[in-house]
Amino acid sequence: MRSKFLPVTASILLAAFTCAAHSEELRPITSDSGTLVWNNLPSLPGTQVAILAGDPQKKGFFIARLKFPANFKIAPHYHDISEHDMVISGTYHLGTGNKFDLNKTIPMTAGTYITIPAKTQHYGWTQDETILQISGVGPWGAIYNDTAAAQSQSNQTRIHS
Template sequence: MRNLRMIEASTACALGALIMTPALAAEPAMEGHISIVPSEVKWTEAPSIGPGAKLAVLEGDLKQAAPFTMRIKLPPNFKIPAHTHPVFERVTVLSGTLHLGIGETFDRAKARAYPAGGVTMMPAGMPMFAYTTSKETVIQIHGTGPWGISYLNPAEDPRKK
């Protein structure tokens, strides 16, 4: 019981450090509380992922060494070339199916399908690639920043096209 209280106290401290974004709250919030329903998610273009991809930051600042939660919306038949991230990532598929492979080259035969509810976690620096098929796919990623994406083949970086 004592450990549970310590965990609750540390969680409360961590949550108290969050910055509340009033535009995201549907109700008056207690300090540190973030409350978002789907209609309040603010999607923006995600040029680092590729044309047609959308991103929504739900918590934190992706450029800071702090906790973050974001969602990425990928259109049907979308490909993310082999890349790495500088931080440990926890990915949950919210809708659709994410096909994710581990490795330095894009190879559909080496990808695993993660349907809605699927979860995968990758350490910093692990090379990976992903794609979608016929359905739009939404994933949620959380970790501790700063977040970024580095393509193994610079010619495949969508920011350079």
């Protein structure tokens, strides 16, 4: 009778050791805004990006944080992929359509989550320094309505009051 339980016991022990080995690999990656590595984002002068997972420029899942200065304006654009955004800090004002209109935006504060479907024209602006976390399945990039909008985005990113 003992011999019948030996293979079962060995299987259970093997499974326990396998799970223990995998749990070491699955340690959470902890970070806060103070420990993230922020890099300048040349396509949005004044903005910084920190990559948490994956690579937005490559095929596959990614998570990135964008840090916008106060009074920053993002020209109307769209993405080929659906984008999942969460406001980490600050206030991000989001509008839809192909014309920028400060008065037609919705203020999103820290903790707000929104999904922007692929090909949806949208734009935004910040009231104060704002960190926006974006995630999706890349490659990711902004497609502006026209060349003038893209050049304007690079040359004039501050909202003038």
